[in-house]
Amino acid sequence: MFNNFKLSLFLASKSMMRGNKSTQLLIIFIMSLIFVNLVFIGSIFLGVTEATNKQVINSLYSNVVIEPKKDEKYISDVYSLEQKIKGVPGVVGISSQYVTGATLSYKDKHGTWIVRAINPDDEMKVTTNHNYLIAGNYLSKLDENEILLGKEIAGGYGGDLEYNSLGVKVGDSIDVLFDNGVKKSYRVKGIFDANFIQTNVMAYISRNDMESIVGLEDKASQILVKTQDNGNEDRYIKQFLEMGIKEEIKPWTVYAGMVKNITNSFDMIAMMISAIGLFVAVITIFIIVYTSTISKRKQIGILRAVGIEGSIIIQSYIFQALFIVISGIFIGLIIIFFAIKPWFIEHPLKFPIGLASLLILPEKVSANAVSLIIAALAAGFIPSWLAVRKTIIDTIWGD
């Protein structure tokens, strides 16, 4: 058994070392491109999914959202609820918000958007929008009659919904007509671009301002809770429920409906492209080995005639296919980690759902490598098996 293995390796290595070098390099390069393609497609879609999820967490809903009980419009006794939640280990920020629809108008332009009323100090602990100001300043706790606008509302910053924007600048005064019929003028204090279209269509005012408008105190439409790690939301929700919180408690994923559809579609597309990539790899290796067995048909016959078993010949072709694929994977990894990944870190792709880079997961890379190796085993085996199953006479002297 070991001797057969050694002999196959000997035949394969001599064939590879003394065959046509430029052809082999070209084939290995093609394999590396196939591998890069497999990893790249998967990683770019994973990157987009990851970026989208991060945007939903960092700019819209944080990790956990607490909403009013069923049939109630507001959460009551917010201060004491906040104190309870703050006591849970791992909770790093809380932001109680009033959320309402409002019609914003400037000169002859107007539109309806969501307005969130926040305590800016608290909000900075749960979202990152304060880091993405493109004009003016962020809100402060004591601000009155000041408003912060997403770039899709303000306009003039190359947004995707410019046709609907107000066309205002920092310092301009706009009118805001709230759902309850109260109308008030606000000075645009700042404009932000969170790189996420769903966030960029929102406006922020201070909580104090809103309480005077709605005539309420110590209430909220929602409380966003930031936890120190992503992915463990269910554990925190369980703790909140155990503490006796009766409000509706939901993880951010519940609000990622549209985004979830997109990511599911991306997963499907990535899988299809990967399958096509693998199929191309199989066909390529198959053609390479098939061509090689055709051109070396007589040699295969001679080897068998002198007593070399067919299984040794098949193994030697499998080794050659494996060598090509493993070399291709190795070069592919170099291309991915030393060229493509650094480039994408420097130049992330811009989507309406945010900036996306590659997300290269070791388990996905390994899975792609393993699939390609399995493909090589099959593609090396089939043509050499076809060549070996003919009679020796046909192999050496046949047409």
Added chain:
Amino acid sequence: MTRDEAANESLIEIKDLSRIYTMGEVNVRALNNVTFEIKRGEFAAIMGKSGSGKSTLLHQLGLLDAPTSGEIIFSGKNISGLSESEKAKFRLSKFGYVFQEYALLPELTAIENVYLPAMALGRKKEEYLKAGTEVLGNVGLGTRLHHRPREMSGGEQQRVAIARALINRPDILFADEPTANLDSDSSKQVIELFQKLNEETGLTILMVTHEPDDIKYVSKVVWLRDGELAEM
């Protein structure tokens, strides 16, 4: 067993050997009830016109092809019913082959081509390297060990093929028109090498040839005509 006793021992015996090829709806009888024997130590030639069945007969005896009917007895054992794997082992350990077109692997050097069957037999590296060097020296290629086939003449390549056939010390050497692609000088060298091997080591050789001049080198001629034994 003395050499004389060995000379009387039947090494290979065929009984009523037939080979019929089916080509479409036509059956072609390439060999028809051929019966003869080769004794150990003989240098025999199979001769006949083109299409007489010479190579077909050699292929049956060398286990490269399976007869339609009949028996092949080797050292008293019927070997016509062996499995493919058993046949491969038999070819490797008992038989040596020399083909008309040299049949060397172009990626291997002379010595690698020669020691390949020894490797396949599971011999140790130092053993097959030594044997390969020795046998190439015996065929006059001691200085060409590391040359590739493309760097050698036709005669040299055929001598490498002979060395390969000899590396596992076969009981019989099958040669299928070994000089057909060679010039006169190289042909003479090859035939004289066969004669030397036969005389000095007692190696049994069965050679297909269509060269009338080769008769003077052999101890027996098996004549075939239309797939049948014509005379011996």
